[in-house]
Amino acid sequence: MRTHLLNWSLLLSVVLVLSLTAVSGAQNTAYQENQWMEGAVSHIGKLTGHAKNAREDYRRYCVGCHGELGDGEGENAPWLDPKPRNFTLAQFKCRSTPTGTLPMDEDLFNTIARGLDTSVMPPWNTFTKQQRADLVAYVKHFSARWQTEKPGTPIQIPSAPEVTADRIKAGQEVFRKLECWKCHGVEGRADGPSADTLTDDQNRSIKPFNFHDGVRFKCGSTDQDIYKVFMTGLDGTPMPSFADNVKPDEAWDLVFYLRTLQPMHSKEKEIARQLGLKPIDPNAPPPAAAPQQ
């Protein structure tokens, strides 16, 4: 009897040892998927974020949409539009860096706090700054791009000049000349000739911004934030970067003009009213032919 018991307990322990080995093996696989976890850090001013410290916050608050693997395929994703960001591609709309480059850590840090208007991404301003910094590092650990590339050099935003009637008129001319109206419409109502054909990088239909019903912009609502959008472009969307072809002064003029299209009261809107500013005329004589290259 005793020998039987001994045999059974021996067998049981062998089974236990084997199953433990299997479990730890599985953990090893999961760990390999997250091979950049240990080294993934973020630097926000004096704060340093560590990915491993954000594990629980990510699993509790982010995983439902962005998914365990950070691929934007969380269980809520099928019902969302716009879709949650796929962090494994390391491509972000709201950046201070040129088109095609990685964002700064601060850009991701600010996006988490601000949320993304017109999407279901809320402002996560209940997190401490340390929690956010840790989450930025966690977001970064999903893509190998952060191991091999550096973020682009942030674009410089000179301080804003004074708003004047001349600047608003000049801004409207920039709006016409750069053909912003082709997508955003002559009055900024998202009804330009190309508006209904736009698609994003996954070939999903996407609408241009309607300045008349939007008070808040996706990448922040300050004048500097708007300036940044047309100098960096919104990667993954049809919105291109104008950085190569717009001078800082012209960019500020455009910011002031765009403010006149928005619904809320503003200094710019008041000046436009006094000027009796009419929407641009797309049928005005076409600009002179391009110079020979």
Place this chain on the structure above:
Amino acid sequence: MKSRYKIAVTVLALLFLAFGFLYSGNSVNAAAEGKITGTIKLSGTPPHMKPIDMSKEPYCAKLHASDPVKMENVVAGADGSLRNVVLYISEGLTGNEASAVPSETPTWDQKGCQYIPHVLALDVNQHFKVVNSDPTSHNIHPMPKLGGPNHEWNKSQPTGAPPFDVSWTGEEVAIPIKCNIHPWMHGWMAVVKGPTTLSDDKGSFTLNVAPGTYTVTAWQEDYGTQTQKLTVAAGKPVTADFTFKAK
């Protein structure tokens, strides 16, 4: 004594240069010794290429009013020749051949609301120039495979804007290019290592390579890829014809 020393150094330097030139000349000759030529054909009835409606851009619509631009997915001649097929060496290149980057800077022009050329074959890290010849704005929006070696970017190029210079860092056959303002504008950039070319309006092509055994790949945007393995000897052109079947 001092001047003699100087003369000796100068002579030595000149000799060095001369040998350098000879050596580089030799290596170029070696690379050009072999040749792969061929013709690309399309079997079956070529698909109908629809004319493009450019009415959303009055300037371009007017420009092509008498002869509307057609889609360019399949550009076939009456004799069954197939144009715009990318030819490249997918296997067999030595390290040096694969890493050499041509110094020519091809142009990617936006003209009459079309990409000219419709397909561009490039080497990894080879520079190309993006030009807007139209009196209208374009945005040039390459969309490499997500998660691949190249990354998407999107730049506006208003009328009169200067050309800009770009290159791709990884192999990719092929990167689709589009203009969001003019959704009919669509083209491709095939980025490979080593010699590459496109079939011309007679469907023919030539690839200059060093003698060796290679896999030649032909890529067509609608019909995909075909490959052929062949051995190239010095001074003897090898033929590699490809036939794609119309869908």
